[in-house]
Amino acid sequence: MSNGPELIITEKDNAARRIADILSGESVEAERVNGVNVYKWGGKRCIGLSGHVVGVDFPPEYNDWRDVEPVELIDAPVDKHPTQENIVAALRRLARRARRVVIATDYDREGELIGKEAYELVRDVNEDVPVDRVRFSSITDREVTEAFENPDELDFDLAAAGEARQIIDLVWGAALTRFLSLSARQLGDDFISVGRVQGPTLKLIVDREREIDAFDPEDYWELFADLEKDGEGFESQYFYLDDDGNEAERVWDGDDAEAAYETLEDVAAATVESVRRRTRTDEPPAPFNTTQFIRAAGSIGYSAQRAMSIAEDLYTAGYMTYPRTDNTVYPEDLDPEELLSEFSGHRTFGEDADSLLEQEEIEPTAGDNETTDHPPIHPTGELPSPSDLSEDEWEVYELVVRRFFATVAESAEWEHLRVVADADGLSLKANGKRLVEAGYHAVYPYFNSSESFVPAVEEGEELAVTDTRIEDKQTQPPRRYGQSRLIETMEKMGIGTKATRHDVIQKLYDRGYIESDPPKPTRLARSVVEAGEEFAELIVSEEMTAQLEQDMQAIARGEATLEGVTDESREILEDVFEGLMSSGEEVGEHLQKSLKADKTVGTCPDCGGDLVIRKSRRGSYFIGCDSYPDCTYTLPLPSTGKPLIMEDTCDEHELHHVKMLAGRKTFVHGCPLCKAEEADEQEDLVIGTCPECGEEHGGELAIKRLRSGSRLVGCTRYPDCDYSLPLPRRGDVEVTDDSCEEHDLPKIRITYDDDREPWDLGCPICNYREYQAQQNGSELEAVKGIGEKTAQKLQDAGIGDVSALKEAEPDALADAVDGVGPDTVREWQANAD
């Protein structure tokens, strides 16, 4: 029996640190084993994994897509191998001498599987050590202490349920993805993927687009009258009772609408027929889970991806709780009063917190989902000051704080006033609403709480008609799903998880299935969904997940086995492949056609063939003729971003406009032929001598416009000399009389058509130097462990970029940078790889 330490294993480093703090009474020491944090106190060690540290995959001999028939993957073996070598090695090292192991991964199915993976790694090196499992749903003193006082055993059945999912997802996903990619001859980066979650998500988007395409708009009319009482005006709308006796505002017949309007136009007054007052209670919202957080962040302009990334940063910095949760019920341990009082006296939140603390009773709201995974998202007692956060981070942090405030605030009260009046036989109605008790709206301004005014009137009263309007309208097609609606719908359908839904949407963008925001499906996406519907219905249906969920529950209850469930799934996939393989060519042709349609910009002016977007061997995009090599017509595209063909076309050339997608730097390039012609017409403006070849060959620097639409300061001897400096894409370039003494070049100013302030860019060489320094700085900041300030210090010490950091001698660099030791430098160097 070893008398080594007791080893506690958690799912992530953050949890390891907090659990160690709780169990040790905050007397914990941190050390690094293989570059992994290990927390140690007394005879205990605590290590955090990084989710799954082993992955499932086929053996290497199945790696070649061409050599292996996709159908062979169905019965191929599935192996597990370490994916996080350093963590696995650290775990093994600690487990070897451990006297006891406690698995403390998250309290959900995936956590049980991650725990089992850790268990197996432990067993590899230590056959006898006892292994326990503890379960708690939030990392608080009471829950953690209690869990460790009552250890349980790993639930191998629950873990097996998770393993069945892993295998089924891999086999179906890989086999079908390879089949589609091979059939369409898409083997590079642009393979064609399908899977249990992305399939139905894509179908959701495609189905909505089909509805939009099939939509046939209908004309209708709406009539309005402005009424007035004692000089106070308000709007009313005409309505009638339809065949079913329901109130209707839309008039579907033009003649009817015209007739009603003629009557309305002629009336001078309307008589009040009924007045109804009602108060409505407006309950505060439930605590945030991931989906509702993403939705709220979406309403203030953040994409799902961005919202989650900011939340992640706020979580790691300790300002808010774990952002991936299904739970909408605060744990009992959370004392809202205590948390509120942390905000008391705060510059931004103090007043609101104090007003909430004055309430007679503080009773938080609760949603419908009570799960064991993590608590709902809420701020921790640790408060950042605005200078600790970027503007976006602060905005998201404020949202989280205010949502917490709202959940402990009182309900709001609205007074609704509904007035119906008669105008020469026509019914008019007006709905007013007034917020009589602001309640939670006072601390949570993200919901619409605008009022609409209708004065207090009484039955029988005469109201003046001051104006009338008739509006002709059309019924609208259903709206595309926005990102947050998509995530909500996925949650409702039961596909994906809190941690993956937003990634799935990103994946659809990356695969060329959707574009723009709200996402619109490409032709390729339609074809993939069509192929799925015809040959592999399950892979585009939420049924697959529903069935899998049932099977997993059966495994977890011990009523089914992992082998039984995966074997059955493999048989179903065999059947799918029978159909697919007999129609492989047809499927491939269909996909290829759509791929080409997605890339076609228009007709080639030289030969009448199709102009398509292509990628050069260097990886940049350009437009070329599909009849190449017979026709060599080309047009350049900007070097930043990924081209997207837009729906509208150029009046002159009939080519589709092109948009360049580059995240937040996305811009519309327009007609590529117009851009090229503009560049051909523009003469280069010489501004000075080329620093590279001026003395020797007389090269000059000039402001140039390229056919790709970009502008630069470049040498007139190009291509013999390729010296160049970048210029911004937008705005007009102006050469000022002011000049740079160091480089003897005029200073440049950028002006804009809109009301934006001009930008004094200055000397183009100086400007480029600054830009490069900034780029290198952010490159340095991308290295784990280096923040903005450290990056600045490193630059001051002569470390301009990442490669310089890697080559630096650790001791020398540590001497040159305040507060940094050689070990830290080595760590950065390791992280930089």
Added chain:
DNA sequence: GCAAGGTC
């Protein structure tokens, strides 16, 4: 290089 699920 394929999926989906953890986490960073």
